[in-house]
Amino acid sequence: MVKRLSDMPEVEAAHLRRLDCPTYDDTALLSGKPLAERRVAIISTAGLHKRGDRPFRPGDGSYRVIPAETKASELVMSHISVNFDRTGFQQDLNVVFPIDRLRELVAESAVGSMAAIHYSFMGAFPPAAAEPHARHLTGLLKADKVDAALLVPV
Amino acid sequence: MREHTEIVRPPRALWVTFELGRPLGIPDDPPFQRRVAKAALDLLARTDGPVLADYPEDVPEVTDFSGWACPISLAPSEVDSLAAEIDRLGTWYDQSMAKQGRTTVGVSGLDIPAAGALVSRALNNDLPEAQALKEAIDDLRAYYLEAASAFPDPGTATTRKKWFWDETQLAKALLALQPRLAASSDPQHKILGNLTLIPATERHRLRQ
Numbered sequence: 001m002v003k004r005l006s007d008m009p010e011v012e013a014a015h016l017r018r019l020d021c022p023t024y025d026d027t028a029l030l031s032g033k034p035l036a037e038r039r040v041a042i043i044s045t046a047g048l049h050k051r052g053d054r055p056f057r058p059g060d061g062s063y064r065v066i067p068a069e070t071k072a073s074e075l076v077m078s079h080i081s082v083n084f085d086r087t088g089f090q091q092d093l094n095v096v097f098p099i100d101r102l103r104e105l106v107a108e109s110a111v112g113s114m115a116a117i118h119y120s121f122m123g124a125f126p127p128a129a130a131e132p133h134a135r136h137l138t139g140l141l142k143a144d145k146v147d148a149a150l151l152v153p154v
Numbered sequence: 155m156r157e158h159t160e161i162v163r164p165p166r167a168l169w170v171t172f173e174l175g176r177p178l179g180i181p182d183d184p185p186f187q188r189r190v191a192k193a194a195l196d197l198l199a200r201t202d203g204p205v206l207a208d209y210p211e212d213v214p215e216v217t218d219f220s221g222w223a224c225p226i227s228l229a230p231s232e233v234d235s236l237a238a239e240i241d242r243l244g245t246w247y248d249q250s251m252a253k254q255g256r257t258t259v260g261v262s263g264l265d266i267p268a269a270g271a272l273v274s275r276a277l278n279n280d281l282p283e284a285q286a287l288k289e290a291i292d293d294l295r296a297y298y299l300e301a302a303s304a305f306p307d308p309g310t311a312t313t314r315k316k317w318f319w320d321e322t323q324l325a326k327a328l329l330a331l332q333p334r335l336a337a338s339s340d341p342q343h344k345i346l347g348n349l350t351l352i353p354a355t356e357r358h359r360l361r362q
Contacts, residue, residue: 005156005157021158021162024163027163027204035195035198051261055285071256076261077258077261077292078261082351083355084175085311087303088175088176089258091182095177095179096177098190098191101187101191
């Protein structure tokens with residue numbers, strides 16, 4: 001889920017245009033089980049965490065864990081950027097972290113099951129700062145038998 | 155960003171046109187959100203990637219109330235203070251909490267008067283540690299905008315954000331703090347002042 005720079009106010013677009021993006025020689029893309037048999041985890045970059053967990057800091061490439069049973073009232077956002085809307089999140093967690101929608105898709109058997117734990121990064125990190133954490137996270141996802149991740153960027 | 159996604163080339167991506175910060179589109183609209191989530195998950199079946207699929211629905215513009223004026227008088231005056239403004243919003247924040255059943259305040263671990271006191275301290279040329287100040291400001295911003303959402307005529311999210319920057323003592327304080335933080339010898343203060351205090355869309359106010 002991604003937006004386009006030309007749709008944004010120029011002052012915001014100019015800042016985002018300067019960001020360095022990593023490039024890769026190829027794209028890892030594998031076929032897999034049907035969605036109805038997959039176990040799905042949500043990985044957000046909204047800088048979400050439980051109230052009392054360590055807030056995110058500039059340059060922070062680490063993640064916070066959000067157990068599936070976490071109530072919306074327990075989650076706060078400490079993303080360092082001020083250049084995106086937060087009123088949507090204030091009104092409804094699902095607009096950045098669609099945990100209830102995933103739960104419904106599982107109940108309808110459109111998705112096989114939901115991971116026991118979901119995760120949030122804080123999107124304004126240098127890619128190299130997140131890489132070791134992301135590699136560690138893939139091991140945790142495998143341990144939870146997750147075979148699909150819904151990445152929700154903010 | 156579509157442009158960044160085209161460079162990084164993740165295996166499967168869904169492009170949406172929604173406001174930044176609202177990747178699922180519309181708050182409190184489960185059917186809309188479910189369609190977006192399902193469209194993203196359905197890309198798992200594609201093996202012809204990198205896939206960058208266009209999501210077909212847009213979010214209609216919410217009409218602003220022309221001439222919307224905040225129904226609660228919060229216009230800063232010479233005798234007013236940040237602490238008084240924070241106090242006056244308390245009852246509306248409580249209304250919002252009761253209506254929503256939750257708050258997104260609570261990053262800093264401070265109560266709201268203490269968060270306001272930290273900003274006041276910074277205004278008096280005693281700059282706190284940057285991270286503590288940033289967390290207090292995040293909590294205050296959430297407190298103000300949640301409170302405003304419970305006003306008798308709350309307008310739209312856009313008008314409430316305009317109200318925040320046009321009319322509140324807190325916004326005035328943040329704009330006054332920016333040059334002091336940017337001029338600090340502490341690199342973390344500089345990051346806060348230059349990047350993470352004033353949204354890009356509001357930086358024109360610094361030149362006024």
